[in-house]
Amino acid sequence: MQLRFYDTLTREKRPFEPIDPKNVRLYACGPTVYDFAHIGNGRAAIVFDLLFRVLRHHYGAEHVTYVRNITDVDDKINVRAARDYPGVPLNEAIRKVTEETFQQYQDDVTALGCLPPTVQPRATEHIPEMRAIIEKLVAGGFAYVAEDHVLFSPQAMNAADTMLPRYGALARRSLDEMIAGARVDVAPYKRDVTDFVLWKPSKPGEPSWPSPAGITVSGRPGWHIECSAMAWKHLGERFDIHGGGIDLVFPHHENELAQTCCAFHADRMANFWMHNGFLQIESEKMSKSLGNFFTIRDLLADWPGEVLRLTMLKTHYRSPLDWTLKSVEESARMLDDWYALAADAVGGEPAAAAVEALSDDLNTAQMLAALHALRHQASASEKDRADFAATLRMLGFLSQTAAEWKGRKQQASGVDPARVESLIAERTAARARKDFKESDRIRDELAAMGVVLKDGRGADGKSVTTWEMA
Ligand SMILES: [Zn+2]
Known part of the structure; x- marks a missing residue:
């Protein structure tokens, strides 16, 4: 049976042919771990779990690699850590927040029937890969260093005379429109308003790592570079499907695609981009x-x-x-x-x-x-x-x-099954002695508890009463 998927980049539904049917590769952006996931996040988890299951059905469970990352370095995490663990050193507090939140997320999506992905990489464990991509981008003229930041230049990407895709192609936005719509108070270290951060210096106490591109102060990655690095590490320079919520198309996925294609001189990052709708x-x-x-x-x-x-x-x-x-x-x-x-x-x-x-x-x-x-x-x-x-x-x-x-349903209702069974036995006895007033009273009592009785006949032809919660 031929699989067909809609590709956000080309705006068409077309046949899906994996690069390697023995290893079909799927990447979906996972949670930033600082708080309970909302049901919009739940939708994305379920949609890409379904896709994972469909791919496993078609190619065999052992021939599909599903990577869903964990973003464990982010300003929101730092804020939450400082709020929830006052007095604890920030790095330790951050570890507590990210570990707790990741476990909550894992429990939640498991309860939603999602299979564990093949790999759940953490951003903080892929800093060397991020540095390597950043170095390539700087060397290729697609990124530059300014005030201890490294910035990616979409203008440089679109000016390059190569096979590269055009920046803005995924979101169908032109650079001119983006420039016109940009905020006035642009950070002073940016050459152009559309430049985005690959790396930035850490503030005192924040998590930090040795910086790339000759920057002497330690720093931390921007969000977009994390996914380019994790996808590269676990799925290679080019893979089959990249997924996420529709809200990630711009800027997150546009920027991931730009970084990866420019770093590896490729016309594609993923053969298909799939996005689930809003909730x-x-x-x-x-x-x-x-x-x-x-x-x-x-x-x-x-x-x-x-x-x-x-x-x-x-x-x-x-x-x-x-x-x-x-x-x-x-x-x-x-x-x-x-x-x-x-x-x-x-x-x-x-x-x-x-x-x-x-x-x-x-x-x-x-x-x-x-x-x-x-x-x-x-x-x-x-x-x-x-x-x-x-x-x-x-x-x-x-x-x-x-x-x-x-x-589980009975337990959730707070009804004690033993009590229900004993009332049913009393009612059966009342009916046997034709005390219908008493049997009706018991039925009403059970109804008030939310229990619905069903009178029928068993395999032996004798009357039996079963029950369920209304
Ligand atoms: Zn991502």
């Missing part, structure tokens, strides 16, 4: 000031991670996603149904219709339509039921047994 809440922009800002952790307190994952996948990854309570509730009902039907099914193969939908630029809407069709067949055929379960597992669902899924 909004109940048709409004998510923001702290509007009071509708949610972290992944906030939502995990109320919903299983798989419910959040399904809610994300209902919208195509490139479209804006409107996060609504209604949609989350609908996902929860769908998963309850899927778990009850298929969680205990074994064997099976992912359904061709679902795989085909995903092969077409991760068309999750079409994939869900295929799943619904399969769901209907699955109640009648054991093979379809197993295939339905295998498809859901490939997508990161059904990580629990049906009993665990139901048990």
